[in-house]
Amino acid sequence: MVSTAAGVFLALTGAFGTDDAPLAVRLAYWVGLCLTGAAVGLTIAWRLNRDGQVAASPWRYAAILTLGVTLPFTVFVWLVTRPVFYGDLDPRALPGFLPPVLLVTSAMTGLNILVQRQPRTTHAAPPEAPPPRFLERLPPKLRGAEIHAVQAEDHYLRLHTSRGQDLILLRLSDAVAELEGIEGAQTHRSWWVARAAVDQARRGDGRALLTLKGGVEAPVSRAYARALRQAGWF
Numbered sequence: 001m002v003s004t005a006a007g008v009f010l011a012l013t014g015a016f017g018t019d020d021a022p023l024a025v026r027l028a029y030w031v032g033l034c035l036t037g038a039a040v041g042l043t044i045a046w047r048l049n050r051d052g053q054v055a056a057s058p059w060r061y062a063a064i065l066t067l068g069v070t071l072p073f074t075v076f077v078w079l080v081t082r083p084v085f086y087g088d089l090d091p092r093a094l095p096g097f098l099p100p101v102l103l104v105t106s107a108m109t110g111l112n113i114l115v116q117r118q119p120r121t122t123h124a125a126p127p128e129a130p131p132p133r134f135l136e137r138l139p140p141k142l143r144g145a146e147i148h149a150v151q152a153e154d155h156y157l158r159l160h161t162s163r164g165q166d167l168i169l170l171r172l173s174d175a176v177a178e179l180e181g182i183e184g185a186q187t188h189r190s191w192w193v194a195r196a197a198v199d200q201a202r203r204g205d206g207r208a209l210l211t212l213k214g215g216v217e218a219p220v221s222r223a224y225a226r227a228l229r230q231a232g233w234f
Contacts, residue, residue: 201234
C-alpha cells in the first residue's frame, strides 16, 4: 500500500523529469517501479529479519536494506527508463540513475520502517524451561525479586524490581534478549516492562504511561503505542 501510494504520488507530480509523458504512462511506470522495488526490498528484508537485525538495530537494518535494493535496482530502472523515455540503452547514462534511485529507496525504506515498527517483545516460558538468563545478572540484594521493568540510563540499566532498584552495566538490547521467558515488551526506546507488573495505564502529556507495581511510571512511546494497545496492554 505504501509503495502504490508513493508510485501514484510520483506519477502525479511527474517526478525526475517524467512530467512530459502521458499520465497513464507515468502511472504504469512509477507504480510498476515502486511495486517491483517493494518486492525486492521484501525479499532482502525477509533475510535480514531472520537474522534479527531489525529489532537489534533498526537504522543499521535500514542502511543495509537501502543499499541492497539500490544497487541492483539502479540497473533495473535504467533498463526500463531508457527504452520508455529515450528509446535507447545508453550505458553512459547508467551512473546518473544511482542518485534518484538511492533517494527514492531511502524514503521508501524510512516510511516502511515507521509504518511497520513494532516493539520488541518477550514471551512467558513453558513450565519446564530454565529461568531467563537475565536473572543471573541481578545483584545479590535483588536475587529472587520479581522484575518489573528495565530502564536504560546512559551505558547502564536501572532495574525496577519487587525488592527495590539497582544499576548494572549492560545494553538494553542485550537485556531484552536475555529477558526471554518473562512476558513483556519494550514500551519505549529506553524501557522494557514486564506485563505482569502493570497496575494501570493512563494518559499524560499526550502519551500513555504505565503505572507499575511499586508506583514506578514507565512511558509508552508513540511509535509503540498502537501495537501495545492492540495487544491489550491498555
